[in-house]
């Protein structure tokens with residue numbers, strides 16, 4: 386009979402049992418369930434709700450259940466969820482005394498506690514993974530950042546930049562993801578244990594003590610909120626979705642850059658795969674999978690936010706569905722961050738396209754005239770006219786002579802030709818956050834800190 390079976394005559398239909406059990410997902414947080422029970426029973430002993438010996442016996446029993454689970458015990462579906470599985474197994478080890486563990490507790494605050502413990506630990510793992518990928522990008526910038534590439538807008542060549550400038554743009558987005566992890570963690574780090582079903586309990590429990598035993602920074606103040614709130618999960622999964630969008634943008638570029646058309650990079654063997662029919666292939670499956678998995682995580686956010694909308698207070702069984710979304714989103718995001726770190730760690734930068742005379746340098750001509758006092762709008766128009774002239778003559782900017790320039794505008798001097806050097810163009814952009822190498826070095830220091 387189920388632990389809740391007292392008021393029932395018949396057991397649940399087999400289909401209902403299979404439909405309602407959550408053990409597959411719950412098994413990912415059995416350690417947290419036991420940790421919560423250990424804290425609870427310790428507090429029960431301390432406040433005198435059970436004797437010190439009873440508390441010790443239950444704790445010992447819980448460590449046996451832990452050993453069973455460690456050794457591979459898989460609870461059957463009739464046990465419904467991890468909370469009932471652990472308690473039932475505890476009964477097998479210590480007998481009727483196991484029934485005292487659930488004093489002043491409900492599965493509602495228990496599951497809320499387990500999930501917060503689980504999530505808090507995974508946020509720390511995600512933060513480590515993000516730190517690693519940011520470090521890998523910084524290493525790549527230090528090694529290969531001084532590679533000239535076009536910076537794009539609309540995927541059209543815009544202005545020349547150092548590759549390091551481009552890579553650091555991604556590193557900053559991931560640095561903000563770390564800020565988001567830290568922010569979500571503050572709200573996850575509160576203990577719901579002791580809320581019981583939703584109304585609290587008549588027993589003299591000490592919620593601050595269980596919070597302390599589990600290392601929570603605070604207690605969730607309202608018992609109904611403690612069992613019903615899922616906004617911390619929504620926040621965590623939103624944060625994962627944002628990170629996955631960042632990784633997906635990075636992935637798209639890794640895929641493009643490793644194509645023959647770009648040919649800027651070569652992904653390491655360890656992160657590439659071949660084709661079963663085309664022997665020459667070297668496919669960027671790692672970033673492609675990351676790009677694909679971003680859809681899953683965005684989907685998890687959608688699932689979670691939709692399932693909680695319109696739920697009446699307090700606990701509803703709908704909430705059991707929260708973990709499939711949360712666990713999958715966290716697992717997927719952590720794995721993807723780590724895979725992208727691997728890609729950056731192992732890739733080779735082959736170089737960018739030749740930018741000598743490229744139209745990506747046209748802004749230099751306009752900026753040159755602006756420095757000579759020509760209003761920028763006029764300078765822009767003159768430079769645009771020179772591009773048109775080049776197109777008509779079938780030449781690049783490098784094909785223009787000083788006479789051509791001077792014919793377009795008398796403010797051009799011989800110096801203007803030197804301005805068309807791509808590297809000089811990049812190094813001139815030394816405004817704060819610009820692509821000049823000094824600015825890249827300044828950002829590297831900030832990101833490393």
Ligand code: ARG
Nearest residue numbers: 407466492493496700704705
């Ligand atoms: N397995 C349940 C869940 O995951 C535990 C809470 C059950 N509470 C209840 N009132 N049926 O949400």
